[in-house]
Amino acid sequence: MKLFSKEQIYEGDKLTTERQNISSTDLMERAGTQIFNWIHTRMQGAQVSIHVFCGIGNNGGDGLVLARHLITHGYNVTTYIVNCSDKRSKDFLINYDRIKTVTKKWPTMLSCKEDLTEIEIGVDDIIVDAIFGIGLNRPPNDWVSSLFQKFKTSKAFTLSIDMPSGLYADKAVEDENAVVYANYTLSFQSPKLAFFLPETEKYTVQWEALDIGIDRDYLMQTETEVELISKHExxxxxKPRKKFAHxxxxxxxxxxxxxxxxxxxxxxxxxxxxxxxxxxxxxxxxxxxxxxxxxxxxxxxxxxxxxxxxxxxxxxxxxxxxxxxxxxxxxxxxxxxxxxxxxxxxxxxxxxxxxxxxxxxxxxxxxxxxxxxxxxxxxxxxxxxxxxxxxxxxxxxxxxxxxxxxxxxxxxxxxxxxxxxxxxxxxxxxxxxxxxxxxxxxxxxxxxxxxxxxxxxxxxxxxxxxxxxxxxxxxxxxxxxxxxxxxxxxxxxxxxxxxxxxxxxxxxxxxxxxxxxx
Missing domain, CATH: 3.40.1190.20 (Ribokinase)
Known part of the structure; x- marks a missing residue:
């Protein structure tokens, strides 16, 4: 299995929208729906509290798609927007408007100054981390780091979308307290190299790659620096042996x-x-x-x-x-x-x-x-x-x-x-x-x-x-x-x-x- 770099993932997304004649919003819908299908298959409508924490970039947009589908299927969902800057992605804004059409319980805006004790997360709840994904290029601020620590101390099952937030795709972590410790990570199309390195593998206990329909020719033809080796590879x-070999x-x-x-x-x-x-x-x-x-x-x-x-x-x-x-x-x-x-x-x-x-x-x-x-x-x-x-x-x-x-x-x-x-x-x-x-x-x-x-x-x-x-x-x-x-x-x-x-x-x-x- 090829492990694609951050730059290759962005390029694959772009080519997919062009070759399949879809918008980036459509691709986000596809990704978020795949996450929902994964969860719904396993939970079958179980009524536990699900806390979906979304950033304001495309990873947050994926989280909003997921939250919308969970809500329309009757799950007990609370959605939060970790709103630490004004640089919102276009597809995030589109899906922010969409989620408001399916529920009167609009996402809770977190300005990154709130008292975290007011966010109640029980040990039997589920946390969905859709804050940063692979787009992170600088350390999270102190408030966000404290939020991640709240996730950890809550002992709630934590599911990260694409990558545990705070974990970089291509470099080391500066502060291990500024990273989400995920029980499970659903990684789009292929896992990330950080999942397999001694210093960073601890941030996700398990992972699974979800196929979100990236262009097949791109996946087959693109050479990657890293390959994951299993039986298939x-x-x-x-080399089989011939009958008369010695x-x-x-x-x-x-x-x-x-x-x-x-x-x-x-x-x-x-x-x-x-x-x-x-x-x-x-x-x-x-x-x-x-x-x-x-x-x-x-x-x-x-x-x-x-x-x-x-x-x-x-x-x-x-x-x-x-x-x-x-x-x-x-x-x-x-x-x-x-x-x-x-x-x-x-x-x-x-x-x-x-x-x-x-x-x-x-x-x-x-x-x-x-x-x-x-x-x-x-x-x-x-x-x-x-x-x-x-x-x-x-x-x-x-x-x-x-x-x-x-x-x-x-x-x-x-x-x-x-x-x-x-x-x-x-x-x-x-x-x-x-x-x-x-x-x-x-x-x-x-x-x-x-x-x-x-x-x-x-x-x-x-x-x-x-x-x-x-x-x-x-x-x-x-x-x-x-x-x-x-x-x-x-x-x-x-x-x-x-x-x-x-x-x-x-x-x-x-x-x-x-x-x-x-």
Whole structure:
């Protein structure tokens, strides 16, 4: 799913009105009606108090359309206008006049000076936030911030239209108290990037994208900087196997890493590479891990370094398709020198994780020796060492985009919504859960991505697909283990089920007993 920027959304609205020969007021009516339909389907006329707070721009106009339909369908609605300036949009004014024709209870004008204690909101009420939407370009004033805090302390269910008010579409929030904390956000046409970033995802618990009929050609043809990755997006990446295929068709992964006490990292990465479909896997490790690895994974071949406890001399005669390097590697001076020498002579595609990233951070001149489209898989602290500190998530993304473009590498920012960065393009993953915050989960991901590259997936496709499979495997595993008991090995065990799930059709609701066909 494409995530459109604020500017692209405005352009899409404009083109839609032109190509469909409708007015902007008609498009607003369509949007507000979709919100009403969503609410009405769920409430079916339930008599609870609904407080619709409207700004004086187009988001407020959407709120007025909603309030009008709620009123005409018999709901208990109180409408408020947050009237902090005189810059009212044309479509807001049209819908302000329209709502006055369906009720004697006209919207309450709030001049942004009122005593907020006079606005009564009960815990069982519903708040609809239609104040700013994506149009906000400066912080709300103190009174509006106090109104948002009143929403929060009321504990009433809060539904935001398009975006929680106070949240920007393209930059960080200055004051977290000046943002609506929404239980649910109905976002027009596509969700917003802010819903998936660590610092701003807290402002909406759940979201849903509503189709408001934006021009289809525009949606299909417009390139976006950000894409949201789910089953629909990864299924076309899948490479089916031919009947007469053999292991040589699916590549040879080398997992290079390990040190005394950290051979388990190589174990996990190697198993994951095999389970993701690689034809052959060889582990390159120090001598201390030889017997344990040969015993634990009989399917994996093992080459040992001359050193007993850590990697000191990388030398092998085989020709792997891809090398996953860094898991459990150690950052000793001897290993660092060996790693440098390896990078300078290596021409094989790489996936670099953990201590491999730390060694790169210690000597960034080594970045110039990385093969094109090398995959780097840092968590946030490792990323900071690579690209430097940032003040907020939006600045972090810009730094990573510049880093990716400068060095022609793919950077996977690991997190609740892992983001694959390839130059200016961002791919936001939707699978995974908090149970993955466990030792070895990243090692498994390194193995999966390496295994996919071995099977002739491009590094970018392997990263996008690998992150999805990794998260989906964990989602399947928590059905048996829950969040707290999930361990990295469980994720490997369900990679096969994650593959199978790609081709499962959504379950259709069963007919109730006695229901007849029409």
């Amino acid at each position: 990864v299924l076309p990446l899948y 292991k040589g068709d699916f590549g040879h992964v080398m997992i290079l890493g390990g040190s005394y006490g950290k051979i388990g990292s190589v174990n996990l990465a190697s198993r994951a590479a095999l389970s993701s479909g690689a034809g052959l896997v060889t582990a390159y490790i120090p001598k201390c891990g030889y017997h344990s690895l040969q015993t634990a994974i009989p399917e994996v071949m093992v080459i040992t370094d001359d050193n007993e406890t850590h990697i000191s001399n990388i030398n092998f005669e085989i020709k792997p398709t891809v090398i996953g390097v860094g898991v459990g590697l150690d950052t000793s001076e001897e290993t660092a020198k060996t790693f440098e020498a390896f990078l300078k002579k290596n021409k094989t595609p790489l996936v670099i994780d953990a201590d491999g990233l730390n060694l790169l951070s210690q000597k960034k001149t080594l970045l110039k020796f990385l093969p094109e489209q090398t995959v780097l898989t840092p968590h946030l602290k490792e990323l900071e060492r690579l690209v430097g500190k940032w003040s907020d998530d939006f600045e972090m993304l810009k730094k990573v985009q510049s880093f990716s473009e400068k060095h022609n590498v793919i950077v996977l920012i690991k997190g609740a919504h892992s983001i694959t960065v390839n130059k200016k393009k961002l791919y936001v993953n939707t699978t995974g859960n908090p149970g993955m915050a466990t030792a070895g989960s990243g090692d498994v991901l390194t193995g999966i991505i390496s295994g996919l590259i071995a099977q002739s997936y491009t590094p970018l496709a392997a990263t996008i697909f690998g992150v999805y499979l990794h998260g989906k495997s964990a989602d399947i595993s928590i059905e048996d283990y829950g969040y707290q008991s999930l361990i990295a090995s469980h994720i490997i065990e369900t990679i096969g089920e994650a593959y199978i799930d790609l081709f499962k059709q959504p379950e259709q609701p069963q007919e109730e007993e006695g229901q007849q066909e029409k």
